[in-house]
Amino acid sequence: MNATNNSGPMGGNRIVPSAPASAASAVSRISAKDVTVHYGEKQAIFGVSMEVPEKSVTAFIGPSGCGKSTFLRCFNRMNDTIEGCKVGGKITIDGEDIYDPSLDVVELRARVGMVFQKPNPFPKSIYDNIAYGPRIHGLVKNKAETDELVESSLKKAGLWKEVHDRLDAPGTGLSGGQQQRLCIARTIATGPEVILMDEPCSALDPIATSIVEDLIHELKEQYTIIIVTHSMQQAARVSQKTAFFHLGKLIEYGETEQIFVNPKEKQTEAYITGRIG
Amino acid sequence: MTDLAQTATGAPANEAEANARRRAQVRRSLARRNRAETRFKMLGLGSVLAAMAFVAILFGNILSNGLPAFWQFTLETEITFDPEVINVPDRPVRQAGQSDADYQAEMLGWQRRLAMVNWNRLLIAGVESAMAEDGVTTEIDARSAQSIIDSGARFVLRDMVIADPSIIGQTRRLNLLLSADGDNWAKEKLSRNLPDERQQLSRPARDVIDALMESGSVHRSFAWHIFTNVDSRSSPASAGLAGAFMGSFYMMLVVLLLAVPIGVASAIYLEEFAPKNRVTDLIEVNINNLAAVPSIVFGLLGAAVFINIFHLPLSAPLVGGLVLTLMTLPTVIIATRSSLRAVPPSLRQAALGIGASKTQMVFHHVLPVTYPGILTASILGVAQALGETAPLLLIGMNAFVANIPATPLDQSAALPVQIYLWQGNENRNFFEERTFAAIIVLLALMILLNALAIWLRSRLERKA
Numbered sequence: 126m127n128a129t130n131n132s133g134p135m136g137g138n139r140i141v142p143s144a145p146a147s148a149a150s151a152v153s154r155i156s157a158k159d160v161t162v163h164y165g166e167k168q169a170i171f172g173v174s175m176e177v178p179e180k181s182v183t184a185f186i187g188p189s190g191c192g193k194s195t196f197l198r199c200f201n202r203m204n205d206t207i208e209g210c211k212v213g214g215k216i217t218i219d220g221e222d223i224y225d226p227s228l229d230v231v232e233l234r235a236r237v238g239m240v241f242q243k244p245n246p247f248p249k250s251i252y253d254n255i256a257y258g259p260r261i262h263g264l265v266k267n268k269a270e271t272d273e274l275v276e277s278s279l280k281k282a283g284l285w286k287e288v289h290d291r292l293d294a295p296g297t298g299l300s301g302g303q304q305q306r307l308c309i310a311r312t313i314a315t316g317p318e319v320i321l322m323d324e325p326c327s328a329l330d331p332i333a334t335s336i337v338e339d340l341i342h343e344l345k346e347q348y349t350i351i352i353v354t355h356s357m358q359q360a361a362r363v364s365q366k367t368a369f370f371h372l373g374k375l376i377e378y379g380e381t382e383q384i385f386v387n388p389k390e391k392q393t394e395a396y397i398t399g400r401i402g
Numbered sequence: 403m404t405d406l407a408q409t410a411t412g413a414p415a416n417e418a419e420a421n422a423r424r425r426a427q428v429r430r431s432l433a434r435r436n437r438a439e440t441r442f443k444m445l446g447l448g449s450v451l452a453a454m455a456f457v458a459i460l461f462g463n464i465l466s467n468g469l470p471a472f473w474q475f476t477l478e479t480e481i482t483f484d485p486e487v488i489n490v491p492d493r494p495v496r497q498a499g500q501s502d503a504d505y506q507a508e509m510l511g512w513q514r515r516l517a518m519v520n521w522n523r524l525l526i527a528g529v530e531s532a533m534a535e536d537g538v539t540t541e542i543d544a545r546s547a548q549s550i551i552d553s554g555a556r557f558v559l560r561d562m563v564i565a566d567p568s569i570i571g572q573t574r575r576l577n578l579l580l581s582a583d584g585d586n587w588a589k590e591k592l593s594r595n596l597p598d599e600r601q602q603l604s605r606p607a608r609d610v611i612d613a614l615m616e617s618g619s620v621h622r623s624f625a626w627h628i629f630t631n632v633d634s635r636s637s638p639a640s641a642g643l644a645g646a647f648m649g650s651f652y653m654m655l656v657v658l659l660l661a662v663p664i665g666v667a668s669a670i671y672l673e674e675f676a677p678k679n680r681v682t683d684l685i686e687v688n689i690n691n692l693a694a695v696p697s698i699v700f701g702l703l704g705a706a707v708f709i710n711i712f713h714l715p716l717s718a719p720l721v722g723g724l725v726l727t728l729m730t731l732p733t734v735i736i737a738t739r740s741s742l743r744a745v746p747p748s749l750r751q752a753a754l755g756i757g758a759s760k761t762q763m764v765f766h767h768v769l770p771v772t773y774p775g776i777l778t779a780s781i782l783g784v785a786q787a788l789g790e791t792a793p794l795l796l797i798g799m800n801a802f803v804a805n806i807p808a809t810p811l812d813q814s815a816a817l818p819v820q821i822y823l824w825q826g827n828e829n830r831n832f833f834e835e836r837t838f839a840a841i842i843v844l845l846a847l848m849i850l851l852n853a854l855a856i857w858l859r860s861r862l863e864r865k866a
Binding site: 140201206208231232233234235236239240241243245246247248257258261262296308313326 | 421431479486746748749751752754755756757758759762767770771
């Protein structure tokens with residue numbers, strides 16, 4: 126897969142061709158082209174282009190404030206909810222421009238689910254947390270179908286065994302790690318094709334983190350996952366491709382192994398060896 | 403760390419001295435800080451105690467002045483429904499083939515005849531029979547005897563006959579309210595040393611009351627009529643709060659039904675949906691200013707708009723409710739907006755993230771967690787409206803209205819205005835106590851509403 130060389134509006138930023146895509150499975154369904162993001166006067170993302178392979182994990186790494194979370198939020202248009210935020214360029218999923226005015230953002234978010242940094246279950250029961258999405262999207266018709274979907278979603282998120290006997294308990298009463306898996310189950314329940322994860326483990330302890338990482342590993346068989354992470358070890362553990370951002374620019378994008386073992390860019394090398402960040 | 407480092411460099415004596423000096427300095431400043439803290443704590447405690455003392459004085463004053471009004475002196479006596487005095491034909495019975503209108507007309511004619519009866523004669527006879535029973539032999543003229551009993555007792559007797567005409571010719575034992583002057587005398591609110599010409603009751607009337615109190619026929623009874631009667635000027639002793647209470651009740655209903663939905667809806671729109679631009683900024687500033695507008699201005703607005711333009715009736719609880727709604731709206735809007743703002747963004751993101759529309763996000767997730775806040779604000783807003791007097795004066799609610807409003811469009815009094823009216827009544831001796839009694843009723847309602855707010859809040863918060 127070839128990333129295109131192009132210059133952002135500010136000029137001078139370079140997109141480096143990533144390592145040649147070896148796997149034939151890496152079909153790209155999501156593609157970003159020359160994406161820019163402005164917060165009011167301030168530009169946060171400078172002309173980023175990339176192709177995200179299907180059914181694999183792509184990690185965004187980079188120092189704080191490099192724009193990786195901002196860029197992630199472009200994929201389900203969560204940036205729309207931020208006052209004064211403007212997104213330029215083009216992002217397509219299956220060739221469909223997700224910023225097309227005729228596209229309903231609600232439909233997009235049903236296709237592109239999101240898991241947030243801090244676990245944010247609804248202040249409702251575990252059952253209702255899962256059932257809410259399918260209900261509003263009309264994916265379930267009756268109680269039996271809902272029960273089934275709740276069970277299968279919780280099973281996929283590896284939470285079923287822990288909570289099957291207390292589905293009526295409030296979701297906010299679970300531990301941090303369980304809450305985050307509940308949020309993942311909630312996202313899965315609406316049947317998304319893509320799952321965006323914004324530092325999903327940053328509020329979790331190491332054990333909960335490792336459980337969630339195992340879960341991500343399993344989920345990539347079915348979903349395209351993009352994960353933003355502060356932890357380079359996590360990126361190395363869970364992702365197939367890694368993108369390194371710095372100051373709003375995509376510095377390097379390629380196979381995870383190549384990025385960590387043999388980075389092409391000096392800045393990437395400096396970051397992963399701990400000299401910037 | 404520094405200690406060790408310095409010791410290593412070889413100046414231990416100096417260093418220890420410097421450390422000791424530093425510690426002493428810290429200790430000195432510590433003493434100063436502790437003193438300041440103690441001072442502040444004492445000041446805080448002092449002001450809390452002062453505030454509590456004022457509240458205690460206020461409540462003590464109101465209760466000690468107002469509670470006696472709930473027990474009024476009554477005369478227990480035999481009233482004979484003398485057929486010679488109640489000289490009316492039998493109550494009309496509906497004839498076969500008589501039309502509705504004819505029967506009503508006949509009935510009204512009969513009641514008019516009853517109204518013409520000289521009920522005072524029965525009352526005077528009642529006073530005399532009590533005296534005879536208790537062996538009181540004071541000479542008393544009819545006028546003085548009549549002045550002992552509240553003139554409202556006439557209507558009590560009349561209503562008994564209307565309800566059951568067979569009572570005519572019988573004798574009933576009744577508890578009749580003493581007149582306001584009689585009650586004043588019995589409660590010793592007027593100095594007994596004042597000369598006759600400065601007393602409100604004639605000497606025989608005063609003597610009879612004293613004698614009957616001695617024998618127990620005149621005694622205190624709980625004044626239920628304060629809650630069931632309407633205001634009265636001709637029979638002040640039987641004046642009650644029922645009309646004012648219902649007027650306030652209808653107004654609160656109007657406020658609750660208008661201010662809460664409109665206020666919450668505007669707050670949701672402004673906070674969640676409205677674009678942030680100069681127009682919405684202007685609206686926000688204006689809402690904040692409206693909350694600070696003196697309430698009497700809202701009364702003027704009500705008089706100008708609701709009464710002059712829309713020709714709604716004067717003195718009607720509907721108009722009062724509308725005016726109070728205008729006054730309460732900013733409070734509800736501001737409080738609702740601040741509770742909406744306090745909802746963590748993570749909850750909104752969670753809802754949007756799984757594809758809820760903005761409306762679904764607001765109504766399914768954001769609003770439910772703000773219920774406690776909105777509810778408290780609404781109840782406190784209503785409580786504030788309940789106690790508001792000034793705007794009601796401008797829409798004619800200070801008129802003397804002696805009936806219980808059946809609908810919000812009927813003329814009516816209101817509790818705070820009733821307090822204002824009684825406070826200004828010329829029969830000070832009697833109405834001072836009565837005014838405090840009305841204040842107690844109003845405060846009890848306020849405390850009830852506030853307690854409800856607190857209870858609902860803790861209940862809803864526990865649920866969330």
